[in-house]
Amino acid sequence: AQKVTQAQTEISVVEKEDVTLDCVYETRDTTYYLFWYKQPPSGELVFLIRRNSFDEQNEISGRYSWNFQKSTSSFNFTITASQVVDSAVYFCALSEGDTNAGKSTFGDGTTLTVKP
């Protein structure tokens, strides 16, 4: 069975600090997809990134970067020079390759608070 663990329940940083959100996953499939979503206080989740199991290249998008390591089953998310607007709950999710319709399993989320 697939499982996603986000061990950090809450993180608090001061603006301009770098912060890394951890995500560890479990799956028996060789083909799978990993995602990060952001849930701001308004409640609506926003898709951030998708990564498939065959692509271990790290990705950078502005202040956001993602580190995918199959050897440790981790897909960590780093925000560089954090800003107050980054305050949100961040979810990591996993979709297995043999699962119909791409249903996803979510971690419990990490609440990030960025203080001015």
Add this chain to the structure above:
Amino acid sequence: DGGITQSPKYLFRKEGQNVTLSCEQNLNHDAMYWYRQDPGQGLRLIYYSQIVNDFQKGDIAEGYSVSREKKESFPLTVTSAQKNPTAFYLCASSRLLSATEIYGYTFGSGTRLTVV
């Protein structure tokens, strides 16, 4: 603009009452999903649908029902059999890259259901 519309934003249910949550998308996405979010927890899958007139149970389908009569619409009914329905309900849709691969979810803004 394309997106997912959930209504109502807030819903109050009396004991023993069935209520229906609306979810409409104009993104031309094939797959649609219902998730439930409880405070401090991740999202748990209730039902999902890959094509019209077909849907599958998720991890917590008991006490819920759905229909998919149109590609754009995927309403969720919370029945009286659901003993603890107070939660935040999120509808999502996704483009299917294959039968098992999705690009990533687009979420609606959610419905907050409270039992009174």
